[in-house]
Amino acid sequence: GESVGLHLPTLSVQEGDNSIINCAYSNSASDYFIWYKQESGKGPQFIIDIRSNMDKRQGQRVTVLLNKTVKHLSLQIAATQPGDSAVYFCAETLSGGSYIPTFGRGTSLIVHP
């Protein structure tokens, strides 16, 4: 698939800035969405999720926004820190479906001190 073969887009920010990572999902019927963080050499780590009956959900320093009209998902990281440097993936799932999430391309976040 497309997410497998292409190099990852990169977002560079300064420490302390807010970061916004975007994801366009493909299936308008998808009703569950997840953001993962993958540090170099490690497996993806769950950050935050959101169901389609919500348009915003907040965690610790992170906020996920869902716009179903345009099939867009975003992850906002407040006061970005060097430890936030990683690749961020979004995933979409259809409840009761095949239980195979569809992953986005991933975005490499680089935080400069």
Next chain:
Amino acid sequence: SQTIHQWPATLVQPVGSPLSLECTVEGTSNPNLYWYRQAAGRGLQLLFYSIGIDQISSEVPQNLSASRPQDRQFILSSKKLLLSDSGFYLCAWMGLGETQYFGPGTRLLVL
């Protein structure tokens, strides 16, 4: 709490040699299990998934195979490795909540 283990963490193998990567999950029953491969700087490619013991679905035809001999054990194998099999292999599980959780990964280098 649930945990997922993968081993080995790193593996260097010659072309043509066999492969066996193991994944085990603790703290849950009857999970869906998945094998992904990730090339450097790339996204996740689903290789196999399993909804139960001895129930394996293949997503990408290649020289790899998977087996699930026990409920919480998922094994990725190959009889003869190719150079193109090099990559980062990730095992994941999913419970009732539809959230996938990933293991630490195995980095495979085929020379």
